[in-house]
Structures are given as C-alpha cells and as structure tokens.
Amino acid sequence: MGDIPQASVLDTRSDQMFPKLTAEEIDRLCRFGQLKSYKAGDAIVRVGETGPGLALVLSGEIEATQRDQAGHTRVIVTHKRGNFMGELAQLSGRPYLVDEIAVTDAEIMAIAPDRLRALLIAEASLGERIMRALILRRVGLLETGAGPIVIGEEGDADVLRLTNFLRRNGHPHQRLDPVDDQCGRTLIQRFSIAPEELPIVLCTNGKILRNPSEGQLARCVGLLNQLDETRLFDVVIIGSGPAGLATAVYAASEGLSVLMLDCRSFGGQAGASARIENYLGFPTGISGIALMARAFNQAQKFGVEVAIPDEAVKLECGNDPCRIDLATGERIQARSIVIATGARYRRLEVEGLEDFEGASVHYWASPLEADLCKNEDVGLVGGGNSAGQACVYLAEHARSVTLIARRPLRDTMSQYLVERIEGLSNVTIVIGAEVAELKGEQGALQAVLLRDRKTGEVNWHEMRRLFSFIGAEPNTDWLAASGLKLDNRGFLLAGEEGRFPLETSRDGVFAVGDVRSGSVKRVAAAVGDGAQCVAAIHAYLGKQREAEAGQKAELVVTAV
Template sequence: MRWPDELTESPDLQGAYPRLSDTQMRTLAAHGERRPAHRDDVLFAEGDPCAAFFVVLSGKVATVKGYGVDDQVIRVHGAGRFLGELNVLTGQASFVTGVVAEDGEVLDVPVDELRRLVADDEILGDLVMRAYLIRRSMLIGLGAGFRIVGSRYSQDCRRLREFAARNRLPHRWIDLEQDAEVERFLSRMGITPAETPVVIWRGELVLRNPTNAELARAIGLPAPSARETVCDLLIVGAGPAGLAAAVYGASEGLATVVLDSVALGGQAGTSSRIENYLGFPAGISGGELAERAMIQARKFGAELSVPAEACALREHEGYHLVTLKEGTTVHARTLLIVTGVRYRRLDVPDLERFEGISVHYAATEFEAQMCSRDPVVVVGGGNSAGQAALFLARQVASVRLLVRDGELTRNMSRYLAVEIEQHPGIQVMLNTQVRRLAGRETLEAVVVENNVTGEQSTVEARAMFVFIGAEPYTRWLADEIALDSQGYILTGLDAARSGRKGVLDSTGRPFPLETSRAGVFAAGDVRHGSIKRVASAVGEGAMAVRLVHEHLR
C-alpha cells in the first residue's frame, strides 16, 4: 500500500474516536497481550470475522476502505485509541481493514474478554458502545463494505438493498443504469442480466442474485441453526416487545432464542426518530434503539437469528414446534409471538408495478437516498406518516402529506401535528385520497381527489410513502391460536371467551398475555387490544417473561 508522506491522527468526531484513560488501559491490559506492530501489518481484514479488540499503544494504525483494490484511508489512530466498530460486538464480518501505518505496539484483547468487560464495566462499556454506534453510522455514510450491483428497476436489487439497510450493514449500491463500465465488467465475467443483482465483496464476485439468507451468511449475520433447536423461550419477532423479552428472558436464566424474518427492530426499526420514548429527550432512531437492545440481549446469552421466517406452529409432547422457511424446526417449552403488523396497501390501480421502486412502506436513510432532491408524497394521518414527513423534508425537494380526514390531530399526536404545520417544506392536504398513479418505469405523479368536493388534481411525485394503518402478521398461525375478526391474537380473558383452555393464575383467571394455547403468549402490536406505542410494547415484552416463569412453575 502507498502511504502519504505524513500521516496525521484523525480528530475525535462526536465521540467516535475517544482516547482510553490510564485506568481503562490497565484494565484491558490485564486481559490482553502486547504485541509488536510493523508497518503494513494487517490486524484485521475486510470480510473476515473479528477475533480481537485492538488498542494502539504506540505508532499509528489506519482503517482502510477497499484495501488491495483502491486503498482509501478512512481514519488514522494513535496511542490510546481502540479499533473496530459494531461488528466486534455483534460477530459480523469486518467492513474495513486495519493496517499498521507506523511501527509501534498494540494490545490484543480477545473479543470474548472484551464483551465480558463491556458488560461488567459501565463506564468502559458506554465509551465503547457509543463509539461503535457512531462508527457504524459513519461507515454506512461512506459506502464502505460490500457492493450491490443491479438495476434501479429490479425488485431483487431493491430487496437486497432494503435488507442491507434495515440491518444497518455498510454497503454501496452501483446502478447498472448509470455505470456503463460496471455493466461491461459483469459482461466480461459472463454474468447475464438474469443473474443480477450481484454482491461484490473484497473486490471479488461472491453472490449472484442471492437470497437474503445467503447474503446474511456471507456478511456474518447469525442465521438459524441447520439442526433442530430446543429452548426454554422462543420469541418470534424482534421488534421492541421481542427484544425486551429477549433481554429479560436471557438475563433471568432462560435459554432464549429470537427469530425475525427481516431485521431486528421490527416496524420501530424503520422509524427515523422516536421522540416520545422515555429516557431519550433528544429522541433516538429506531435502528439505534434496536442495535442497543440486540447487544444487550446477546450480552445475557440470547440467541438471535436473522433472517428466519416462521411458517407454521404445532404442538407435540408438551413442546411448541415452530417450523422455519428454511425447513428447520425449533422446539420451545414456551413461545412468545411478537410478529407485529404489516402496513396496509393502497387500493389503487397499478400499485404493484411501482412497489419496490417508487412506492415505499418505510422512511429510512435508504429510502431517502433513493429519492433525494425529488418531490414526494406521504399518505396517512397517523404518527408514522407524520414522522416520515418530517424526516423526508430534511432531504428531499418537497413533501406533500395527504390526509384522508379533515383534521391533522384526529389520529396524530398534537406535538407532531404542530411541528408539521410549522415546517416550511411540508404541505398538508386534508380530505385527500389517492385515486391513480402515473408514470412509466418509475412514478411521476399521483392523481388525488378531495373527498368533500370531489375535485381531482395531479400532484407531482417521484416517490410515494404509504402509512395508512396496518394488519397483524398472523397468517402463519393458521387455526392453531384464537384470533379476533381482524386477525389479532386474543389473550387473557378474551382468549378464554374464545372457548379454548389456557392456564389459570392464582386468582383463577387466565394469564393476561397468554393465548388460547397454554404456554403460548403474545405481546406488542400483534395482540388484540394492545396500545401501539414503543414503550408499551417494551413493557409487555418484559411482562411476558414474568408470565413465562409462572407458567413453567
């Protein structure tokens, strides 16, 4: 690698590159090994799992993007700084390469030792966690990691990009429609259009039109075990309720397994900013909240698998058997269903033609990048629609919020409605419904109708974000569990009234979150009568673990 004549240590940005105190250095030294570091030594390589936590004792170490291909130095670290990012704690592959830039010495601490220290030492743990979360966000912004090469009009390309974005995996998308050189490269490699999108990793072709599970395995996401698994508590769904249950279940000694079909965080994970969650006065993104909860659950020994889609439920010899899409089966003494809801689709012609390209059901950095500097419309009158409109207004040309009702505060929190009404980049259109979509390969405009006057008009839009309510994700349960008329899971007294028998508590009543099947519980948005708030979902997840203990006793 060609190094510049002078390497200057990078400044500490927002606490991403702090210097360890003497006390913290001594603590880490007691659990690690000092080793010499010579110029051009590779401490960890892009694409490889991280086996150690490195602290620079002397000399300098650089983190390099595209090492061996285009060698872009991202940061330079001097004495007292530690290396790595979130992958050190999650077990994912490294998204950059650590290369010694100036002779010196490093401290090599095994990853398992670091995880234990982070769990036991609150100050050190907070320092490392904060730095790693910020570094992950920076890597995403820099486009480090793997490459997804495909057409903007490909639904498979959209699927992979969304999976990577929802799981906050650093990557860069290369659009075949705009980069002729990449298209020629793929042609030389003998790759046909039917085999795109492709994933390129470390400068090598790795996967041709992979499934989400194949990409997850390549990156190091914890996939489901190929063998049958037996556990005390199986949690299907990794939204706030599921992650809370994972933390409490694992910390209280239950062998806990968590499955999710897409990403940790559930629908909350797609929220750009949660502003009314207790303890975060400045707000917190759904993705960061999910990452913090994931690391906390793993600290206590919970096993989390993504993507892992539950397809069927049955009972056998006292165990609840959940079959996964991959064909494996998990045997659980107790089961918690927290599969949440899926956003409803608009009933308009040609919707499917634009889905995955111009019509979205989440508003994250991923979607915002796709429609940067374009006019967009947001459809819906609830908090999800309001949060999406505010987030998008910071990054796109203009936002029109289309609300079916005549008042913005009918289904939206007042503080959010006031903020939207005062925002100069958002135009609110009340009593408005979408009637038709216009465009060829991508969306160009939406035809809307005023439901009071009947007048129709055309609104320019390159993307449409839909938040018009949701329906529970319970089809995989078939008739194994009692549901209400809308498909939500009945629990407690509602489940008892369904005519099925559950387990009674000390008062002679069914456990509050228990379903019509003894030992199967439900929490969060998927449950009949639940309050659709992150805080209540977290509370129900914690409460469910308490009831699981009662059931097992």
C-alpha cells in the same frame, strides 16, 4: 453557497473511538482473553474473515486499514499498546469489515465474543468505554462505506430493496452506479456482468451475488449463520420490533438463553419512523432506526443470539418443548415462545400497484427515500402519527408533498404534528380523498388520480413518488395451524383468566406488542409489554421446574 461538509465521527470523536487503556485496565482485561503473537507483516484478520474477537494490543503496532472501491488502501488508525481492535461485529463473532495487519512483531490478548460480553457486564465503567468505542467505530464504517458493494442504478427497485435491508440492519455498505461511476463500470467489466444481471453485490469475502434475496445477502456478508437445531433455548422471540427487542434485552440480562428471529430487519415499523418525538426521555426526538439500533446493541451485549432475516413459518406447542419451523428448513426448540410479529403494512387497493412498489411506491420514509425525493413532487397517504412524522421529514427534502387522508387530521393525529404540518409551506393537505389510479411506465410514477369519497369527483395530481402509511394488519397468518386463539380482527388473545400475563391460549406461548389483541399501538407500550412478559416467563419456567421436580420425586418413590 455550497453545502458545508459535515465533520465525520472520526474527526470529532476519535479519542472515544480509539481510547488508550492504562496498565491497570490492561491487567483487568487480560483475565478475559487468550495471548496470541504475530510477526511483522502478518494479517491478524482480513475483511470478510471472522477474527479473534476484540483484540487488546499488548506490544507492537497494528494497522487497521480499509480498501475503497478502486482497491486503494487507507490507514484508519495504528493500534499500539493499550489500544484494542474490533467494532460491533465482534459482539456476535461476525466478520471483520477492515483489515488488521501487524506492522511490527506484536502480541494481543484475544477476547472471544462470549468473553467480551462477560467483560462488558463485569467491568461496568470500563465496559461502557469499550461499548461506546465499538458503536462509534460502526458509525465511522457506515460513514465511509465499508462492507459489501451494491452495483445498480439508484432508483431500481431491487437496489432499493437490498440497500434498505443493509441500512435497516445497521450494516455498512457502498452503492455504485454501473453507468455514471467509473469504479462501478470497471467492476461490471472485470466480472463480465450483463445488464439483465444487475444489481449485483460484491460481498466482503469476494463472492459475487446476482440480484440476491435478503437471505442470500445476509449469509454472504456474515449477518446470518446456521442455527444449532439441538440447542434448547429458554426463550425464542419471533419479531424484533420494540416489543421483541425489549423482551430480548430483559430476558438475556436476567440470565435466560434467548434467540431472536425476524424475517426482515430489527426495529419493525418503529425502525422505519423518520422521527419519534413523544417517546419518554427524548425531548428533541430521535429517529426510529437510532432508537431501535440502541436496543439491538443492548441485546447483543447481553448475549442474545440473532437470526435476521429468518422467517418462522410454523409453530408447534402442546408438547414440551415448543418447536418452530423456519423458511430455511431449519427447526428450533424452546421452553417458551414470545410472538412479537407486529403487523404488516396495508396495501392500497389500486390496480397495478405492484408495478410501482419498491421503485415509486414506498411503505417507509428513510434517508434513502428522502434522497430520491429531492426536488420532486411526492404524495403521502395516511392520517396517523407515522404518516405525520413521515410528511414532516419528506417535506425537508421534496419540492412538494401532498398529504392525502380520509378524515380530518385532528381526528387521528397528535396535535403537535398537525400544527407542524399546517405550518409547512410545501405541504398540501387533501381530506376526504382516496387513491383511485396510478399512471406511469416501467415502475416510474408520473401521476396519481384522487377521488373524493363523498362526491366522486376525480383529479390527477402529478407525483413522482407515493408513500403509503394507511395502517397495518396483524401478522398472524403463519399461526393458522397453531391452535392459538385470535380475536375477530386476527390479533392474538392473551392474558385471559387462568393464564399468566400476556400468555396466549397455549402454555408457554406469549404475545407482546402490536400483534396482541387490545395493545396500545405505541413504542412505549410495546417496550412495557416486553418487560412484563419476561416476568411472566420466569413465573412460567418456575412452574415448569416445579412440575419436573415433582415428576422426578414420584419416579423415585415408585422405584423404591
């Protein structure tokens, strides 16, 4: 029996995706927008262009269309009076992912991103319906594969790097094989691409990138724009894992101007978790990327400015304001800084590891890696909860999973995960072993040598992929010249006597989440840090305002 086709969100939730507003609701929205008129046949916006924001249709008909890899156009929906155009990209003024064409003469009320965010907050019930529609439309575009086209072989390390970047940032995309896919072959021939130039990316604006960096790709598809270096933010948050996102949501919702940076993608390590089952309020569990995407959407709703991928390389504080140097050469300034850089994955101490990383050795288990594991024998190293969640997830897809841990699972893993793993028939648990050697060619893993840590006995195990979940180290190397105090393991000291809660040894610089010394390495604890940190930031900024007022008063007295 073949697989049962899964119904699309357009099939099951079209009424919520494309609601029709009443005359009274239209009047309420019109106060946020600007009237614009179009003739029949006019393009209101094309794929890859920054459009008018959310566009409420007042009269006429407008078709939302999408082009496939072969250039064929399909109509997604025809907007009429009371419908509105747009999806999540319009919250932050990013390019459209579909074409919007006037079928007849039409009038729209164009609601710019800042006004859209104001609408969502001011009109709570109506804003909820609009926000739900924007999210569902993004889900629909993810399902149908809108956005940039990545052309390259499925298992290629650079293809995995680029598609993982887009997936983890919630950006729709398509991947075509240059050999097996007719459209892929046609595009390769059309643009005269040599094999050594693969993978390539065809951006939504028509530009071709040859094996780009994540930053180049982000700029090409409109995810990353140039920052305003003259702007003074109330808060700059470095890192967009659970702690950074929580800080951003609470700070922006309370009226602070916020910029959030991350060098890779939102969600941090939590975003790479296949399933989180012990987070309060989700009794059936939720994938890490789904939970983090909700938080990211909240941040955008409240007006957080986001720069991903944008890496902070230097922090200068001590003078007001603080300044942060970015890898792009840009410099930004803020009244307060929140460091939420978390931790970076530890690498196995195995010779030649770099030859397999990205292609056969992975540090997270997403649907992309799960697809690669179908009918394969894979290994997973680690004994914590993240390793357990990944093991359970991969076991649903792989032929077999060998779980390698140094200590008994019950010593390091939640009981419910241990019991679930022990009940999986295709999982073999190897305790007290370590990876000693990898065997394979051209990035393709063939076997892994395991060494017993007590006896020294070694055995080869055939595996096509190896997943490493052996913990992480604090991501604080870039702070070497900042003067911030660290503990003996490299984590940031915060909240010491005489300081605000979560404040580091520098005034106005705070540490939240896994990067903070003594933090509990759990998603809920990280979110709690974010909430507590915003209260401390308000207290700090209040103290700064009092000091500035006192200085001004002293100047007036002196002048008199």
